[in-house]
Amino acid sequence: MGYQFRYSVAISEESLTENTPVLFRGDIFKSILTAKTLGYDAVELHLRNASEVDGNGLRKFCDKNGMSISALATGLESSLNRLTMQDKDTEARMKIMQSMKAHIDLANSLNCTVIIGMVRGNIRANEKEAGMNCFKEQLMELLQYAAGKVKIVIEAINFYINNYLNTVVETADFVREFGASSLGLHIDTHHMNIQDYDPIASIHYAGKTINYVHFAEINRMYPGAGRMDFPVIMNALKDVSYQGYISIECIPVPDAYTAAKRSIDYLKSIYRTV
Template sequence: MNRRDILRSMGVGVVALSCPTLAQNVSRPVSRFSVGACDWSIGPAGDIKAFAMAKEIGLDGVQISLNIKADHEHLRRPDTQRTYKDAAEKAGIRIGGLAIGLLNSIPYKSDPRTEQWVYDSVDVANALGVKNILLAFFSDNDLRNDPKGTQVVVDRLKAVAPKAERAGVVLGIESWLSAPQHLAIIDAVGSSAVKVYYDVCNSSDMGYDIFEEIRSLGKEQICEVHLKENGYLLGKGKVDLPQVRQALDDIGYSGWLHIEGAVPKGKPMLESYIENTKTVRSIFV
């Protein structure tokens, strides 16, 4: 290596040393991932105090609920949206996503009220500056072994998908279904606005090879990811997080990783989530 090559190789380091801010940027590359948590995991669903709690935990954002059992309107009201935006700004915490968990008890596959909720959720997402909406398909909304209910969901998604496409918003299906079953629904709808909201714990519980599923779905079909354990801290249960990281690296996924559950019996939520957040950052950030 000649003198010119040596100076060229040292150039970044010399400039960085003379500029502390640049030095910090060089040594700490920007992560592809943002770390959030579901509002129903760090407090009651639909509670605006989730932003202050997220700040105390050290999260980047909160995935918030469109509505709750006691208030079907909730974030569909512009004044409530403004209140949430103000609370997020005050806490320095981002609104990391939108979810309609109430679909588990008031099913999208059968209750006509839910069509308007999903339709309105696209406008809410736009107003709050988020791109992904989680549609929950568990409990009363479970699609397993329900071809009739699945067809209703396909038809309803077909109706709302053009609006979501125009808005640049994605409707993410989170369910007990396998990757091929999810893809069958996505193909039937035929819209880029419908994707999979991938929960590594749910899929592990179903016995799916989550690493193969992540790779087969790819970043084109996974809109967002839940990192979850039932009854364990993250990294202490069944989900191999380093392997999840490798699979997400392989498909080039970037975006939100929302922590859900992962509170051992008898352990306080706040203590658990501070620990969970540290674990996620040590592996993904």
């Protein structure tokens, strides 16, 4: 059948604000079945407390229904639990590391990726070197913990949200410098539109470091509701032989079901032209 993309959609059991880019909220099992009905291959879980999730039970449910978990997103540790890897308090940093290791344990049982995005936190003013060293030390600890079990991906996030590792190019360089087989790059079209001068050139530059992809329009609407050139982006991913998931991380407008359906229908329709 030739080159194929696999599609995922962001879900969470938490009650989140409307501007949070997660489509289905509430019962995880119901969301998984809804995603399957719409034609998705997997779901991306946005979790507040990974240690409270029954990974084996969830894996069995997914296997039974022909679905997968594409990744665990850790941003709710920051937005809801108020924990980041840049916290000044040593005890708080220890707590977030315990939480991140719980995500890794769960990801291992679910055979999926762990995303490090907003949870890395912002570096304090005039402390760039110290902040980067702090992040690198914690990342190394997590990579050692995940070695041979789980892939960890670093998301390139625009500078309005995070003040380091903003562009795809610099984040790809960061991943390459680490040289860890369990570390990869996560790109997001919404952030790329803001941060990367030439998103297509950035994808080609990053190449094999790309291990996870988020699709959303420039205003965080569903793909096809704006002016992002997704056929060109998908061609670029095909050029670098991207093998991972394309996950929809958009706001639930006009509503979650409509946004999820229009996303998958649009992407599968334009794929025939790629």
